[in-house]
Amino acid sequence: MAVIRAAALFETGEFDDLLTETPADVRQALRTLRNIASRSGYRSMDDDILWVTLTRDLPPHVASWRRAAFD
Template identity: 35%
Template sequence: MAELAKIDQRLERVRQSDRNDFRDGSPTYDSASIAVVRLAGILERSESARAREVLTEEESRGLQTIRKIISHGGNADMNDEVFWSTVTTYLPGLVRRLRDAVTDESR
């Protein structure tokens, strides 16, 4: 839960930033990259089985694809418009759903 909160904070920093400043090497781009890598890492853990259940197959594949681009392909392969949209529009809701699932599981 604490790691999801940190990811959410990073995503919030990106959402509050100027789109024109979002480019490879900028602090917000780096925050977005770290958020994606850590989120994918959390979901790979065996103790995250319940959290993974809230994701669709498409969401899981999309997250893994963007993580692989960041981790292995280099950001030169990244479409910055899609990345911006993903981390400012899509991922915050996904993280919220994961946090809700973790909270429900701990009850």
């Protein structure tokens, strides 16, 4: 669910000002994960890769988005 919600930030222009520092490859990775999760289901995803994404890769970006929102 976290990946789907994070990817949703990029679907409208509403949050563009907050997301300017997010690299294009991160945006694409989130879209890809969202597509896999929403179309194929979480069972088709590699649990180890998903865990690393959620616990190591995604949190710094979420922190950056939060800082941008409150600056």
